[in-house]
Amino acid sequence: MEMQIAAKSGKVACSNCPLRSNSHFREFTSEELAFISSFKMGELTVNQGATLLMEGTRSTHLYTILSGWAFRSKVLEDGRRQILNYALPGDLLGLQGSLLGEMQHTVEALTPLTVCVFDRNRLGEIWERFGSLAFDITWMSAREERILDEHLLSIGRRSASERAAYLLAYLQQRLDKLHNLAKADKALPLTQTHVADTLGLSLVHTNKTLRKLAQGGLIRWMDSRCEVLDIDGLCKIAGWSNVTPVSRPFL
Structure with missing residues (x-):
């Protein structure tokens, strides 16, 4: 499917991010917030049903969902699809492609989607300068693994x-x-x-x-x-x- 993604006019300041007002998400320190604000390049809007990341491609960006739903999936040659997981506000997309060279799954917008865009080339700065944010990325990866374990249990047993x-x-x-x-x-x-x-x-x-x-x-x-x-x-x-x-x- 042709990607239907457009740059969003304006930019939600990280200091005013609606995710920060939700107690489900941890608060940043002032230093972390300053870095995230400089790390963020802008925002994109994605139409429902459009593809944000494609299996087998390389992406120069990481994304955090600001609003809406997406899902991760893989498709066999005959068109059979397996949805792997769903992504909601606060979830990070594209890390796999950033660290492993190319995406091993596709990410599609389940609803109209707004995502924050980050420069993949600056990802190493997090490990160099902010151990707490590096731990956060590790935590999110471990959480995704835990979720996939549960999904595999469902399909298998x-x-x-x-x-x-x-x-x-x-x-x-x-x-x-x-x-x-x-x-x-x-x-x-x-x-x-x-x-x-x-x-x-x-x-x-x-x-x-x-x-x-x-x-x-x-x-x-x-x-x-x-x-x-x-x-x-x-x-x-x-x-x-x-x-x-x-x-x-x-x-």
């Missing part, structure tokens, strides 16, 4: 109902931490095709599974959106209880 319950509970928990920053009301901006491609199930099987959860009063499915009605019930079905930190880092 959970039943269809357990997979769907885990995915929806996990995403709802993340959305709840962000309050209004994800710009998706209180519903998850997913189609059943997105769910199927995440769970590794056929669309027919996914539809039956989601209908079962809806009949149990756990979710309500709308056009391209899912409202979670009982997150505790979903967690119980999935056998999942995730303890999240009081605050987490971002760039």
Whole structure:
């Protein structure tokens, strides 16, 4: 798909970043904030459905999501797609391509997206000058690995109902931490095709599974959106209880 990305007029000052007003994210020191402000090149807006990063390409930039949702995916030659994970405000995109030479997955905008843009060539300065920010990047990478571990467990061992319950509970928990920053009301901006491609199930099987959860009063499915009605019930079905930190880092 042709990329539909445009430079955003103006620039949100890092000192006024809406992410900083959310207690889910840790506060920067004055020195860290000054560096991040100089590290940030600008902002981009990305249309829903457009590709921000393409598998197999090299990117000169890193991105932090300022608003909206994205997802990471890989596609086989015959078009079958596996969605690996979802990215929400505060998540860092493009680190893999910066450190390993090229992207091993694609990043697509699930909703209209605004991202902060950083110069990849200055990434080494973080390790040279700011050990705390270097730790933050390591923490975010370790967190991503932990999330992928849980997703792999779902695909490998959970039943269809357990997979769907885990995915929806996990995403709802993340959305709840962000309050209004994800710009998706209180519903998850997913189609059943997105769910199927995440769970590794056929669309027919996914539809039956989601209908079962809806009949149990756990979710309500709308056009391209899912409202979670009982997150505790979903967690119980999935056998999942995730303890999240009081605050987490971002760039």
